[in-house]
Amino acid sequence: MSAAGRNGRSRIGGGSAVVFTEDGYLLTNAHVVDGASSGRAAFADGTRMEVDIVGADPLSDLAVIRGRMPTPAPATLGDAETPKVGQLVIAVGNPLGLAGPVTAGVVSGLGRSIPTSLGRTRRVIEDVIQTDAALNPGSSGGALADARGRIVGINTAVAGAGLGLAVPINATTRRIISALLADGRVRRAYLGLVSTPVPLPEGDALRTGRRRALRVVEVIEGSPAAAAGLRAGDLVLSAGGRPVSSAESLQKLLFADAIGVPFPIVVLRAGAVLDVVAVPQEMTETG
Template identity: 75%
Template structure:
């Protein structure tokens, strides 16, 4: 017997959910319990004053949550509400504006942690699912694809404009309130933390990779991230066809600007140099250089090899600690 129009398929008919729908539903059901809606506040004369809102992802068994630094800016306390209706007051453990990541701690019981993945394995065109609380609508889910990898986005720290490197671009719908939410792959692993809406159909997320795991570890341990400073502004370029390095490297960083008085300037690096290695490791992107410049590089001789006028030139820079004034 045929189903009456408008009443759905007859008993025994094929399930109307296709493979795409099944995947999105499965990931949404898996990830949503670990994502909180958060409201951030700071102490005022007449009590707490709300200063921001967004999302956060539980990532440890003992109740630590990951969100964006810009969500917790100007705040010193907050509250998290989870999909099951439970809630917990939260403290800010640390924030890093240069990666737009922050770590919070639940002061009472929180749901189990989400599974963190590895954004290095992502490919353009791959399915991703965003879970967050856009516009205050808790537990909202949107799906899309990885639209681009290795993007850059501006950030501000200490009144200075910085650039966050290696950002994931997606067309999964993100809106105000999505910031700090989860971007998951088709297996339900969180591969990014949603951070910004750059335009219609263009969302950005901070990747979960080796570099951000190191940042998260520093925030958990010290409440901040100490970075080394070289004083270079650079852009990725392809090496000339006539240049053949022994390791087969085809890309480098062109020095666009050397900050006067910086460690790079003191070492003799010049505008137009092509940086092919730093710390004795090949560099082909700003991210590959930045991940070498953490606290263990401060004050330590740092070899840099550049291509200059067709020849390889070795220099030794001594990175300084990055402060808000640089």
């Protein structure tokens, strides 16, 4: 796809996309359309058309674009929570500028993660699918489908020979896609902490009923987490009334509906269980 930058200058880039609605919306990677406002798309049936960038979300590496003319029939979005390691998958895209190649492979791993960032904010794309289906430059934004032709992921990266990664189609990504369709962007809540999952010592696990927690590695100065009194070394047991044991489980709670709303957090500090309340702010590129 060639794209026109937001400054009106043309730039050349290649990538893939998947039609997923009857009215011509396509799903691709945010890095495929980075900095663009429009572009051109060519389809396997020979159809060519101009497309407009509806919205992009760098933190999930997903973007929605829309064709200016009728598009080919849409694919069906599946559920990435159902694949199993060893299951057959098919990658479709535009690798190396070659339109429409199909490669087959298996799900090599589940629950992988890819680090992403927006300004000072560091996050991970959660539950990434690992596959050995051949991916190459230009495959980004293409479909990873199951044996029934349902889209379970959007190919996003080539991590090495025989190692491709795809953003899953699951409840979280469906929420992101809906936000991009409605608003052209994804509003997220910001706490301002960096954490890592850790197992709890046996005594703490028995006392709290939790086997794992999030250890706070860093609290950003001036952030909602700092205002709430969170400290490096705290063990986060629950947030928003739900257990958290990974950065991903916390991220799932920090969308638009959490902005400006009291957000209860239960932490273990020096052997004592403490309740704190943070008020998440809206995430910005500098926050």
